[in-house]
Each structure stands twice: as structure tokens, then as C-alpha cells.
Amino acid sequence: MDFLEIARARQSCRAYDEGRAVEPEKLEAVLEAARLSPSACNGQPYHFTVCRGQAAKDVAMACRGLGLNKFAVQAPVVIVVSEEPYVKSAAMGARVKGNDYRSIDIGIATAYLTAEAAAQGLSTCILGWLDDPKIREICGLTHPVRLVITLGYAKEGDVLRKKVRKDLGELVSYKE
Numbered sequence: 001m002d003f004l005e006i007a008r009a010r011q012s013c014r015a016y017d018e019g020r021a022v023e024p025e026k027l028e029a030v031l032e033a034a035r036l037s038p039s040a041c042n043g044q045p046y047h048f049t050v051c052r053g054q055a056a057k058d059v060a061m062a063c064r065g066l067g068l069n070k071f072a073v074q075a076p077v078v079i080v081v082s083e084e085p086y087v088k089s090a091a092m093g094a095r096v097k098g099n100d101y102r103s104i105d106i107g108i109a110t111a112y113l114t115a116e117a118a119a120q121g122l123s124t125c126i127l128g129w130l131d132d133p134k135i136r137e138i139c140g141l142t143h144p145v146r147l148v149i150t151l152g153y154a155k156e157g158d159v160l161r162k163k164v165r166k167d168l169g170e171l172v173s174y175k176e
């Protein structure tokens with residue numbers, strides 16, 4: 001699969017096959033992709049807590065609310081992405097330039113992770129609706145939880161949806 005094929009295949013999965021475990025080597029590949037992602041000053045200001053079994057269920061429950069994310073309990077693996085402190089140079093850059101590099105870095109790592117999952121035939125959903133204090137308690141984390149990623153195999157019959165995106169003409173402009 002080339003990258004565009006992966007990008008077309010990846011979609012947010014909200015129906016998982018609860019009976020199908022994620023193979024350890026596939027989980028490792030997905031985490032390795034995140035590890036290889038670029039970050040400001042190579043600071044890698046994130047940590048991935050891989051939750052399975054009861055921990056996965058507990059974290060999934062902490063992502064529910066207002067009718068959202070009920071499906072998350074079906075996922076056999078739930079990855080909690082927490083934010084680590086800046087390295088000195090990135091902290092200085094963020095201060096001087098007024099830019100939030102940590103959120104950008106976490107977004108890139110998450111994109112790598114979910115893209116590799118798609119390449120492995122796995123499905124994911126990135127969850128931003130989450131209860132930070134509760135998940136920190138479940139996972140024993142002291143730093144903020146920024147995202148949760150559900151990971152597993154899609155339920156049979158979960159079809160690839162048409163992508164709804166702005167046109168390139170709206171997203172891109174050229175200047176010379």
C-alpha cells in the first residue's frame with residue numbers, strides 16, 4: 001500500500017469485532033510508527049499507555065458522555081496519549097514564537113500511528129472527548145491526557161465510507 005492508499009483506507013472505526021484480538025507484532029508496528037514520527041526539536045513530548053482487558057474498558061468508559069464514544073468499550077486495545085514536558089529548546093521556541101508544538105507533535109504521532117494501523121489492516125478511532133483526571137487515575141499518569149485511540153479489527157460489514165473533505169481548491173492556495 002502506498003501512502004495515499006493508506007490515507008484512503010483509514011477511517012474512524014466505531015464498530016469493533018470484540019472477539020478478535022490485535023496480534024502483538026501488529027501492535028508493535030503501530031507503536032513503532034508513532035515512535036518514528038517527527039517532533040519539534042526531536043523532543044517527543046508524548047507517552048503512549050497501551051490498555052488492554054479491564055484497563056481498556058475503564059478508559060473507554062471515561063471517554064463516554066453526551067451519547068459520544070459508546071462504541072469505545074468494544075475495542076480490544078485502547079492507547080492513551082499523554083503529553084510530556086517540553087525539552088528546553090522546544091520550550092524556548094514555543095515561548096518565543098507563541099506556538100503549541102506539543103499538540104502538533106501529538107497530532108503527528110497519532111497520524112503516524114493510525115496510518116500504520118490502517119496499513120496493518122487494523123482500525124482506529126481518535127478520541128478527543130475524554131475525562132482527563134479519570135484516565136490519569138486509571139493509568140497512573142501525572143501528565144495531561146490529550147487523546148485516546150481505540151484499536152482493533154472492524155466488525156464484519158463495517159464498510160469504507162466516502163471521505164467528506166473540503167476540496168483542494170478550498171484548502172490550498174498558491175503564491176509566487
Ligand SMILES: Cc1cc2nc3c(=O)[nH]c(=O)nc-3n(C[C@H](O)[C@H](O)[C@H](O)COP(=O)(O)O)c2cc1C
Pocket residue numbers: 010011012013014068069125126127128129130163
Ligand atoms: C483530535 C481529534 C479528536 C476526535 N475525537 C473524536 C471523538 O471523541 N469521538 C469520535 O467518535 N470521533 C472523534 N474523532 C474522529 C473525527 O470525527 C474524524 O476523524 C473525522 O470526522 C473524519 O472522519 P474519518 O476519520 O472517518 O475520516 C476525532 C478526531 C480527531 C483528529
